Amino acid sequence: xxxxxxxxxxxxxxxxxxxxxxxxxxxxxxxxxxxxxxxxxxxxxxxxxxxxxxxxxxxxxxxxxxxxxxxxxxxxxxxxxxxxxxxxxxxxxxxxxxxxxxxxxxxxxxxxxxxxxxxxxxxxxxxxxxxxxxxxxxxxxxxxxxxxxxxxxxxxxxxxxxxxxxxxxxxxxxxxxxxxxxxxxxxxxxxxxxxxxxxxxxxxxxxxxxxxxxxxxxxxxxxxxxxxxxxxxxxxxxxxxxxxxxxxxxxxxxxxxxxxxxxxxxxxxxxxxxxxxxxxx
Amino acid sequence: xxxxxxxxxxxxxxxxxxxxxxxxxxxxxxxxxxxxxxxxxxxxxxxxxxxxxxxxxxxxxxxxxxxxxxxxxxxxxxxxxxxxxxxxxxxxxxxxxxxxxxxxxxxxxxxxxxxxxxxxxxxxxxxxxxxxxxxxxxxxxxxxxxxxxxxxxxxxxxxxxxxxxxxxxxxxxxxxxxxxxxxxxxxxxxxxxxxxxxxxxxxxxxxxxxxxxxxxxxxxxxxxxxxxxxxxxxxxxxxxxxxxxxxxxxxxxxxxxxxxxxxxxxxxxxxxxxxxxxxxxxxxxxxxxxxxxxxxxxxxxxxxxxxxxxxxxxxxxxxxxxxxxxxxxxxxxxxxxxxxxxxxxxxxxxxxxxxxxxxxxxxxxxxxxxxxxxxxxxxxxxxxxxxxxxxxxxxxxxxxxxxxxxxxxxxxxxxxxxxxxxxxxxxxxxxxxxxxxxxxxxxxxxxxxxxxxxxxxxxxxxxxxxxxxxxxxxxxxxxxxxxxxxxxxxxxxxxxxxxxxxxxxxxxxxxxxxxxxxxxxxxxxxxxxxxxxxxxxxxxxxxxxxxxxxxxxxxxxxxxxxxxxxxxxxxxxxxxxxxxxxxxxxxxxxxxxxxxxxxxxxxxxxxxxxxxxxxxxxxxxx
Numbered sequence: 001x002x003x004x005x006x007x008x009x010x011x012x013x014x015x016x017x018x019x020x021x022x023x024x025x026x027x028x029x030x031x032x033x034x035x036x037x038x039x040x041x042x043x044x045x046x047x048x049x050x051x052x053x054x055x056x057x058x059x060x061x062x063x064x065x066x067x068x069x070x071x072x073x074x075x076x077x078x079x080x081x082x083x084x085x086x087x088x089x090x091x092x093x094x095x096x097x098x099x100x101x102x103x104x105x106x107x108x109x110x111x112x113x114x115x116x117x118x119x120x121x122x123x124x125x126x127x128x129x130x131x132x133x134x135x136x137x138x139x140x141x142x143x144x145x146x147x148x149x150x151x152x153x154x155x156x157x158x159x160x161x162x163x164x165x166x167x168x169x170x171x172x173x174x175x176x177x178x179x180x181x182x183x184x185x186x187x188x189x190x191x192x193x194x195x196x197x198x199x200x201x202x203x204x205x206x207x208x209x210x211x212x213x214x215x216x217x218x219x220x221x222x223x224x225x226x227x228x229x230x231x232x233x234x235x236x237x238x239x240x241x242x243x244x245x246x247x248x249x250x251x252x253x254x255x256x257x258x259x260x261x262x263x264x265x266x267x268x269x270x271x272x273x274x275x276x277x278x279x280x281x
Numbered sequence: 282x283x284x285x286x287x288x289x290x291x292x293x294x295x296x297x298x299x300x301x302x303x304x305x306x307x308x309x310x311x312x313x314x315x316x317x318x319x320x321x322x323x324x325x326x327x328x329x330x331x332x333x334x335x336x337x338x339x340x341x342x343x344x345x346x347x348x349x350x351x352x353x354x355x356x357x358x359x360x361x362x363x364x365x366x367x368x369x370x371x372x373x374x375x376x377x378x379x380x381x382x383x384x385x386x387x388x389x390x391x392x393x394x395x396x397x398x399x400x401x402x403x404x405x406x407x408x409x410x411x412x413x414x415x416x417x418x419x420x421x422x423x424x425x426x427x428x429x430x431x432x433x434x435x436x437x438x439x440x441x442x443x444x445x446x447x448x449x450x451x452x453x454x455x456x457x458x459x460x461x462x463x464x465x466x467x468x469x470x471x472x473x474x475x476x477x478x479x480x481x482x483x484x485x486x487x488x489x490x491x492x493x494x495x496x497x498x499x500x501x502x503x504x505x506x507x508x509x510x511x512x513x514x515x516x517x518x519x520x521x522x523x524x525x526x527x528x529x530x531x532x533x534x535x536x537x538x539x540x541x542x543x544x545x546x547x548x549x550x551x552x553x554x555x556x557x558x559x560x561x562x563x564x565x566x567x568x569x570x571x572x573x574x575x576x577x578x579x580x581x582x583x584x585x586x587x588x589x590x591x592x593x594x595x596x597x598x599x600x601x602x603x604x605x606x607x608x609x610x611x612x613x614x615x616x617x618x619x620x621x622x623x624x625x626x627x628x629x630x631x632x633x634x635x636x637x638x639x640x641x642x643x644x645x646x647x648x649x650x651x652x653x654x655x656x657x658x659x660x661x662x663x664x665x666x667x668x669x670x671x672x673x674x675x676x677x678x679x680x681x682x683x684x685x686x687x688x689x690x691x692x693x694x695x696x697x698x699x700x701x702x703x704x705x706x707x708x709x710x711x712x713x714x715x716x717x718x719x720x721x722x723x724x725x726x727x728x729x730x731x732x733x734x735x736x737x738x739x740x741x742x743x744x745x746x747x748x749x750x751x752x753x754x755x756x757x758x759x760x761x762x763x764x765x766x767x768x769x770x771x772x773x774x775x776x777x778x779x780x781x782x783x784x785x786x787x788x789x790x791x792x793x794x795x796x797x798x799x800x801x802x803x804x805x806x807x808x809x810x811x812x813x814x815x816x817x818x819x820x821x822x823x824x825x826x827x828x829x830x831x832x833x834x835x836x837x838x839x840x841x842x843x844x845x846x847x848x849x850x851x852x853x854x855x856x857x858x859x860x861x862x863x864x865x866x867x868x869x870x871x872x873x874x875x876x877x878x879x880x881x882x883x884x885x886x887x888x889x890x891x892x893x894x895x896x897x898x899x900x901x902x903x
C-alpha cells in the first residue's frame with residue numbers, strides 16, 4: 001500500500017468559524033441522522049408552521065437535499081386557507097412524501113378538558129391514529145424548550161409508552177449525545193431536533209437560509225400571527241413587523257411568551273401538562 | 282485558524298451553566314434571583330410567580346419560577362432539569378437547573394453533561410452534605426472544567442469572615458480531593474441578593490467577584506480544531522448513485538485530498554469531496570460540523586468506524602480489548618462482575634463484559650476501596666473486556682473523547698463510562714473476552730412466540746418439585762413452549778457429579794445450575810429448575826446470576842407430609858443417621874419470604890400443575 005504525501009502545508013484552507021446558528025444546525029443534523037438510523041419507520045410532523053419548515057429544511061441538510069422519510073400533516077380541518085395552499089405548493093417543490101391524518105370530531109374528546117384544550121386534543125387523537133396505522137417507531141416533532149415550561153423538561157429522544165403517554169417523572173438519562181431507544185410493542189420515540197433552538201434562532205435561521213413561510217406570520221393592518229394553530233383557538237398579536245428583519249427586531253425587544261396567543265396554554269395551571277402527558281406535542 | 286475565537290461579526294453560542302448542590306441549599310431560589318437581577322424574565326413570568334405565590338398564601342418565592350410542573354409544586358422538589366436563557370453583558374448563558382433529590386441523579390446528568398461551567402451551591406451553615414459530594418464527584422466524571430462555589434445563606438453566619446472562611450476551607454478540601462480547581466468561592470444570599478448581581482454591603486471584607494462577575498469570566502470552550510482529526514461514522518447513505526459517509530467531526534480539521542484511516546481494519550482512503558447541502562462550497566471542515574464525505578476508493582465503512590489521519594501527527598487512538606474506565610452507575614440495582622452490556626462510544630457500539638470492579642468510591646469521605654458491587658447512583662473504577670479491540674481516545678474534560686455509555690439489553694442507558702485507557706492484565710491471569718449475542722429479545726420472541734425465563738422451584742426433599750416440574754414440562758411443550766427442566770438429581774449425575782453436600786458444594790451446585798439456566802433462558806426457553814436450594818442466601822445468588830427473568834416458586838409442602846411420602850427413602854435414612862446434612866432433618870431449610878408463586882400440594886396434582894402452567898404462560902407470553 002502506498003502512502004500519498006499530505007498536501008502542501010503552505011496554502012491550507014481553514015474551516016469557516018461556526019456561529020451559534022451553525023452549531024444549532026450541526027446538532028440538529030446529528031439528531032436527525034441518529035433518528036433515521038435508529039428508528040424505522042420514521043416520520044416528521046409537518047404542521048406547516050415556521051418551526052416545522054425549519055425542520056424539513058434541516059432534514060434536507062442532513063440527507064443531501066432530500067427528506068428520506070414521509071412527512072405527516074395531522075389535519076384538524078380548521079387551519080387557515082393560506083396554510084393549505086402552502087402545503088400544496090411545497091409538497092411538490094420539496095418533493096415530500098406527504099401522509100395526511102384526520103382528527104376525530106370534538107364530541108369524542110375528554111369533556112373534562114377546558115374548551116380550547118379539548119379542541120387541541122383532537123390533534124393528539126389524529127396523531128395517535130397515524131402512529132398506529134403506520135406502526136411508527138419514531139416521530140420527529142418541532143417543539144422547543146423555550147416555548148413553554150413543560151416542554152423545557154423534554155428529552156431529545158423522548159420515549160412514549162403504550163397509549164402514547166409521556167412519563168414525565170420517569171424519563172431516561174440523556175447525555176454525551178447518547179439517546180435512549182428502548183423498545184416494547186406499542187412504544188414510539190418522539191424526536192426533538194429543535195429542542196435547544198429559541199424562537200429568535202428560528203427566525204434568524206429562516207432569514208439566513210431563505211426558508212419559505214406562510215405570510216400569516218407577517219403583519220397586515222397592525223396584526224400578525226406569532227404562532228399558528230387552529231383558526232378558532234389562535235389569535236394574532238399587535239405588530240407592524242411585515243418583513244423577516246422587522247420580525248427579528250421585534251422579537252429582540254419583546255419579552256412576551258410566544259404562545260401567548262394559544263388559548264389552551266392559559267386555561268388552567270396544569271392544562272398544558274395534562275395535554276402533553278396524553279401525547280400532545 | 283487555530284482557535285475558536287470568533288470574529289466580532291459572528292454570534293457565539295450560549296454558554297451552558299449548570300447549578301448543582303444538596304437539596305434545600307437554595308439552587309432554585311438562586312436561579313429565580315439571577316433571572317430577576319439580570320432582567321431575563323419574560324413579561325408574563327413574574328406575574329405568574331406572584332399569582333402562584335398568592336394562591337398558596339406565600340410571599341414571593343423565587344423558586345416558583347422553575348417549578349413549572351404541577352407535580353413539582355405538589356412535592357416541593359424540582360423533578361427534572363430545565364434550561365433557561367439569560368443575558369449578561371453582551372454574552373448569552375443558558376442555566377441548567379439540576380435537582381437535588383438523590384433519586385433523580387440521572388436528570389441532573391442529563392442537564393449537566395453539556396455544561397461549560399458549574400455553580401455548586403453549598404449552604405454556608407450546613408456545609409457540604411451527601412449530595413454535595415455526589416454532585417461534585419459527578420462534575421469531575423462528566424468533565425465540567427470550571428466550578429464556582431456559592432456559599433449560600435451566608436446571612437445565617439452574619440457574613441462573618443472567620444466562620445465563612447471555615448466553611449470555604451471545608452469545601453475547598455473536599456473539591457481538592459476530587460482534583461477540581463475552584464474558580465471562585467462567593468459568600469452570598471440568593472434570597473436577599475447579596476453578591477449575586479450586586480456586591481453585598483454585609484460582607485465588606487470580601488474582595489472576590491460576585492456570582493455574575495464570576496460567570497462572566499468563564500472562558501469560551503477550548504478549541505478542538507488544533508487537535509488531530511477524528512470523525513466517528515454516523516451512517517452511510519447512497520443517494521442517486523453517490524455514496525456519502527456521514528458524521529460529525531469531533532475534533533480537528535479535514536480537507537479534500539486528505540488521506541484517512543477507517544476504523545480498526547487498517548483500510549485507507551482519500552477524501553474526494555466534503556459534501557454539504559445549501560451551504561457555501563468549502564473544501565475543508567472543522568470540529569463540530571455535521572458533514573458527509575465522498576471517499577476514493579468508494580469504500581463502505583460501518584457506523585461507528587472511527588476516521589482518523591492515516592499519518593498521525595500527534596497521538597494515535599488507543600487500541601485495546603481491555604478497557605480501564607471510571608463509572609457512574611445509574612441503574613436501580615447494583616452492578617456486579619460478569620454482567621454484559623453494550624458500550625456506546627460516540628456512534629460505535631461494542632459488546633463488553635465487566636471483568637472486575639477495581640475500586641468503589643465511598644461517598645462519606647470520597648476514598649476508594651475494593652468492592653464486589655457498585656451501588657445504585659454509585660461511582661467506581663472498573664475493567665471492561667470486549668470481544669475485539671476498541672479504538673478510542675481517553676476521556677478528557679471539555680472534549681468528546683472517551684465518553685462511553687453503558688446500555689443494557691433493553692436499550693436503556695445504565696451508566697456513564699469516561700474511558701481512562703487500556704487495562705493491564707493481572708499477572709498470571711488468563712485473559713477471557715466473552716462475546717454477547719447480537720440476537721435481540723424481540724427476535725427471540727418472534728422465533729419462539731414467547732420470552733425465556735427461569736422458574737426456580739425450591740422446597741424440602743420429597744415436597745414434589747421434580748414431579749411438578751416434569752408434569753408442567755409436558756403441558757408447556759403441548760402448548761408449544763420451548764421448555765427445559767433442570768432437575769437437582771439429574772444435574773448431580775452429570776454436570777455436578779464432583780460435588781457433595783457441604784455448604785460450599787451446595788452453593789457451587791446452585792451457581793452452576795443458575796448459569797446453565799440463564800444461558801437457556803437467554804436462548805428463549807422456559808426453564809424449570811427443581812432444586813432443594815435450602816438457603817435464602819444461595820437462592821439470592823441464583824437470582825443475581827439469572828437477573829430479571831428469575832421467578833422463585835416455593836413448593837410448600839409440610840415437613841411431616843414430605844417425610845410420610847419419602848419417595849426415595851431418604852428421610853428414613855437420615856433419621857437413622859445414615860445420611861449427614863439432610864435438609865429438614867439435620868440441615869436447615871429456609872422458606873422464601875416472598876416467592877413469586879407458592880404451590881401447595883395437598884390438593885390434586887393436576888390442579889397445582891395447571892395453576893403453575895398458567896403462571897408461567899402469563900410471565901412469558903404478553
